[in-house]
Amino acid sequence: MTSPVGKHDAPAERDAPSVAPGDRPRRRVRRGTGRVAPLPLLAPALIGVAFLVLPLAALLVRAPWRSLPALLTSAEVWQALQLSLVCATAATAVSLVVGVPLAWLLARVDFPGRGLLRALVTLPLVLPPVVGGVALLMALGRNGVVGRWLDSWFGVTLPFTTAGVVVAEAFVALPFLVISVEGTLRAADPRYEEAAATLGASRFTAFRRVTLPLIAPGIAAGAVLAWARALGEFGATITFAGNFPGRTQTMPLAVYLALQSDPEAAIALSLVLLAVSVAVLAGLRDRWTGAR
Amino acid sequence: MRAAAVGAVALLALSACSSSDDSSSTTADSTASGAAAGSSGTPGQVSGAVTVFAAASLKESFTTLGARFEKEHPGTKVTFSFGGSDSLAAGITGGAPADVFASASPKTMKIVTDAGDASGTPTVFVRNQLEIATLPGNPDKISSLGDLTRPGLKVVLCDKEVPCGAAAQKALAAGGLKLTPVSYEQDVKAALTKVELKEADAAVVYRTDVHAAGDKVEGVPFPESANAVNDYPIVQLKDAGNVGAAKAFIALVRSAEGQKVLTGAGFLAP
Numbered sequence: 001m002t003s004p005v006g007k008h009d010a011p012a013e014r015d016a017p018s019v020a021p022g023d024r025p026r027r028r029v030r031r032g033t034g035r036v037a038p039l040p041l042l043a044p045a046l047i048g049v050a051f052l053v054l055p056l057a058a059l060l061v062r063a064p065w066r067s068l069p070a071l072l073t074s075a076e077v078w079q080a081l082q083l084s085l086v087c088a089t090a091a092t093a094v095s096l097v098v099g100v101p102l103a104w105l106l107a108r109v110d111f112p113g114r115g116l117l118r119a120l121v122t123l124p125l126v127l128p129p130v131v132g133g134v135a136l137l138m139a140l141g142r143n144g145v146v147g148r149w150l151d152s153w154f155g156v157t158l159p160f161t162t163a164g165v166v167v168a169e170a171f172v173a174l175p176f177l178v179i180s181v182e183g184t185l186r187a188a189d190p191r192y193e194e195a196a197a198t199l200g201a202s203r204f205t206a207f208r209r210v211t212l213p214l215i216a217p218g219i220a221a222g223a224v225l226a227w228a229r230a231l232g233e234f235g236a237t238i239t240f241a242g243n244f245p246g247r248t249q250t251m252p253l254a255v256y257l258a259l260q261s262d263p264e265a266a267i268a269l270s271l272v273l274l275a276v277s278v279a280v281l282a283g284l285r286d287r288w289t290g291a292r
Numbered sequence: 293m294r295a296a297a298v299g300a301v302a303l304l305a306l307s308a309c310s311s312s313d314d315s316s317s318t319t320a321d322s323t324a325s326g327a328a329a330g331s332s333g334t335p336g337q338v339s340g341a342v343t344v345f346a347a348a349s350l351k352e353s354f355t356t357l358g359a360r361f362e363k364e365h366p367g368t369k370v371t372f373s374f375g376g377s378d379s380l381a382a383g384i385t386g387g388a389p390a391d392v393f394a395s396a397s398p399k400t401m402k403i404v405t406d407a408g409d410a411s412g413t414p415t416v417f418v419r420n421q422l423e424i425a426t427l428p429g430n431p432d433k434i435s436s437l438g439d440l441t442r443p444g445l446k447v448v449l450c451d452k453e454v455p456c457g458a459a460a461q462k463a464l465a466a467g468g469l470k471l472t473p474v475s476y477e478q479d480v481k482a483a484l485t486k487v488e489l490k491e492a493d494a495a496v497v498y499r500t501d502v503h504a505a506g507d508k509v510e511g512v513p514f515p516e517s518a519n520a521v522n523d524y525p526i527v528q529l530k531d532a533g534n535v536g537a538a539k540a541f542i543a544l545v546r547s548a549e550g551q552k553v554l555t556g557a558g559f560l561a562p
Contacts, residue, residue, distance in 0.1 A: 143490040159491045160446065160474035242475025242486070243451060249476075257478060260378055260453040 056274060063271055064264040071268040079246045080254040081272060087162065087250060088230035091169035092177075095226045099177040100219060104207065106178070107185035118182075122175045132171050133239025140167065140240075164241035165248050169230035176229050177222040184218025185211070224284045228277055339367035342537035343389060345380045346372060347396035347524065348481065349420065349500050353557040354394070354545075360553075361544050368537055376479060377401075377455065384409055384529065391538035394526040394545070396420070397455045401525040411532065414525035417546050418559035421521050422459055423499045424512040425487050432493050437463060437514040440494055441471050448483045448492040451476040456483070459520035460496040466519035484509065498522070503558035523562065 037045070064071070071077065106118050124132055140147040142157045150156045158164040192214060196206040212219075234252035241248040243257065251273050259266040342361075346354050351374045358370035373380065373390070377400035384390055385407040393410070394417070395401040401414050426434050432445060440447045449471070450457030457476065464471055474492060477483040484501050486492040488508045502511035526545060528538045544550045551561055 137489060137491065141489060141491050157491075159486075238478060238482075242448065243477060244473070244475050257451050257453050257476075260451070262453075 059267060059270055059274065063267050067264065068268055068271075071265050072272065076245055077254065077269060077272075080249050080251045080269070083162070083165070083246065083249065084231055084251040084273075087165045087169055088173075088227050088233075090166045091173050091230040092223050092227040094166065094170040095174045095177045096219070096223055099174050099222070099226070100181055100212075103178045103181035103185060103222075104211070107182045108190070121178055124172050125175045125179075129172055129233065129235025129237075130239050133168060133236035136168060136171060136236065136240040140164075159240060160242045160244065160248060162241075162247055165237055165250060168236040168240045169233045172233050172236055173226035173230040177219075177226040180222030180225055181215060181218050184215045184222075187218075188214050221284060224280055228280050231276065231280075232273065338365045338536045338540045340534045340537055341369045341371060342391045342534050342541055343371045343373070344392040344394065344541060345384060345388070345390040346374055346392075346394040347377045347380070348374050348479070349396055349498060350374065350394055350524070352500075352504055353554045353559070356553050357541075357544060357550055360549070361541055364544070365537070365540065370541065378403075389531070389533065390529055391532035391534050392526065392541055393529055394524060396522060396524055398523055398525055399455070401527065404527070404529075409530050410527045411530045411535075412528060414527035415542075415546070416523040416562040417526045418524045418551075418554045419521050419562055420498045420500055420524065420559055422456070422463055422496055422514075422517040423502050424514060425484055425495045425497050425502050425505070425509040426512055427487065427490060427493060428507060428510055430510050430512065434494055434512055436512075437467050437471075437496075437516050438469055440496070441469055445494065446492045447471065447473045448475045448477050448486045448495045449473040450480055450483050450496070451478060454479055455522060456480040456496075456498060459522055462520035463496070463514070463516040467516040469516075498558075499560075500558035521560070524559070 102121065106114065106121070137144060137159065139145050140150070140158045142148070142151050142159065147158065150158070158167055188211070192210050193206045196210045197203065201209065232252060233250070234256065237248070237250060238253050238256070243249050243253050249257075251269060255266050255269045255273070258269060344354065344358070351372075354372060354374075358372060361370050362368050373383075373388075377395045377397060380393065381395065381400045381403040384393055384404050393401070393404055395404070395414075398414075398416075401410075404410050405414065424434060424437065424440065426432065432439075432442075434440065434445075439445075449460050452458060452461055456479070475486070477486065477495075480497050480501055483492075483495040484497045484505060487495045488505060499511065499513075502509055526542055528535070528542060532538045545554075555561060
């Protein structure tokens, strides 16, 4: 079992120049070790690609292309798309405001319980979104632990409001931003900050003038990831914010409910979300891999 | 008190019914022999596993009936799959291995019969009617469907795409009422939950859901609900692996004993 692994490592590096000698000069570290993939790796990899891409391709095949324009220009779809874009952007803004400092705390400050805090912060990544929605209801609902006071003191209730959608989306999207920014911070050399400090900058000034520009690509990547996650958020939103066209009905909710009676409309709506998501992730790809 | 009265009325209606429908009352009296005899020619004995796909609203009553069925027919095992009628129907037409299908609406049953997956004609075995669910003690003094249109009241309805939402719209139309809820929930349980959690002041749900929620909500019947009664059809499926047990289970559901359990859960006799 060990020999194939060992064999793979060595020849891959030796083979690369011999198979494609012309490639040698433009060799870059993140390009990998060669162009010829061994079959035992290639076959499962292609199955993996098919598994992930086939369902999406099926969506294109089954799309009601003829009635698509009519379906997509209906007022309700337009409303849902608009609301989705606005709420995802607002959720990303919220995530940036609290997420970047949080990531900095996790990456740069040594304190007891940091590992536990990191685990808690990233919990929404693995939590079923519906559980997140229930938790938000228990905390911020009209009868919730905190929401009760929001209601009686300020008359503010979050469920069934657009603000509630933003809260639900931020809850699931924030960890994506924190993880991305924390990773970038850990990769960034802290000596620049230290140099700034020796030159008399306060810690906050160093963060603002040195660290922030240094990790800007990581922040951008995290923000796009968070935005994409917020855009696709369903479970927490429908549980916490409910479903009302124009106020809390985002695209994923519209897709789910359309599926109950009008599968064609559901496919059409899914296509829109798919297109937006692909565009965003494709645009992000270079920056993302660059940040890694 | 009220439930008992409704149950008594339902039983009266049922006995009146069954006198005109001899076949169902005889199968009800002798479920085992009657049903098995009609199947694969092993008279007298029903055994083996039977799989029942049933609407989520039937969960409590069918679970009770399933336990009774297993007791009455030693050697049988009833397995339930409860869910939204639409997704259950989609599962059946997609080849899910089921013996019996009990749907919450004729519309979803039609998906199965149209696909040729049913054996025989579905029969309506219960009906369900809407009720308003309010907070315990009814603090907002809601006594009619019209009261729900009061400004400042947070009302949730089921989405128009799901059966309970369609029924609610029918009832509102019958009353000539315009109601703007704070949310259109994805199913009846989600709507009820919002009231149980006190996030909403009222919801329009089924009588059976109010019943199942116990004292977490208070039910307010309203006359317009008579215009939006849901029929629940049941049918044996064509690909049933255990025809005898499937027939016997349907017979139990339709028997006086089965109807008693169902009306006890808030359903109305057909």
